[in-house]
Amino acid sequence: MVSSTIIIILCLVAFAVIHSITASLPFKKMVVNALGSKVETFYLPVYSLIAVITILPVVYLLYLNPGRVLYIVPSPWRWVMVAGQLIAAVVAPRAFRDSPPRFKLHLQLSTPDTPESEPLNIRGIYRWIRDPFLLSGLVIIWLTPFMTVNLLIVYVITTIYFYIGSVHVEKRLISQFGDEYLEYQKKVHRFIPFIKGHY
Known part of the structure; x- marks a missing residue:
């Protein structure tokens, strides 16, 4: 019989694959070409x-099979x-509000030399961190006041996925904003507020 931990990991991997595909620029271009x-x-x-x-499904399986309790704060x-x-949960909606060009589909598919491109326009929370979603995600999961074996495994995998996703987003933003984003990277850290930029 397959263990609950393996099933949870497989469900998490399936989520990561679907999420990554739908977040990718080639998929977005395909959807735009098909639907306009x-x-x-x-x-x-x-x-x-x-x-x-x-x-x-991951949440449900964790609820059914949390695994051995490691600690309760x-x-x-x-x-x-x-x-x-x-x-941290307030940060994500704020991030959407502070930088609309990052999330508009036609702008994600643009490059600095195309007519529809817009300037980077750093404001709000992006003056302190480049990836508020990475920071808020890490804070939300790792400040959970209890920990079980299966939850720990999910959090470790999720942390790795968050970081890889952040690297992917940064590459897209470099493509979208060019040298302007490269200069921004030098000034602002990816997810640690108030310190100088670092890749």
């Missing part, structure tokens, strides 16, 4: 919905950790 510019309005909501649907520290998670 009208895809702009619904691509991000559909992409987000697919991400939620494909991660639900006592009060009041658990509430400090939960407060940190809530603060």
Whole structure:
């Protein structure tokens, strides 16, 4: 019989594959070519919905088979950790608001020399970190005030996937904004606020 841990890992890998494909520029170009510019309005909501649907089996399996408990953080520290998670959860919506050009489909497919391109326009949270989604994701998972074996495995794999995803996004942003983004990388760190840029 296949262990619950292996099934959870396989579901997580399936999520990562689907999420990576739908986030890739070749897939987005294919969708735009097939459906035209009208895809702009619904691509991000559909992409987000697919991400939620494909991660639900992992959440359900973790609920059924959390594995051996490694630790439970006592009060009041658990509430400090939960407060940190809530603060991090506010960062993602703020990141969407602070840099709309990063998330518009037609701009993602543009390059600096195309008519539809827009300047990088650094503002809000992006003045302190280049990838607020990476930071908020890491804070939310690693400040969980309890840990089990299967949860730890999922968090380790997720952390690796988050970092690889961040590298992918950075390459796309270099393609989208060119030298402007390369200069920005030198000034702002990827996910550690308030320190000088680092790759």
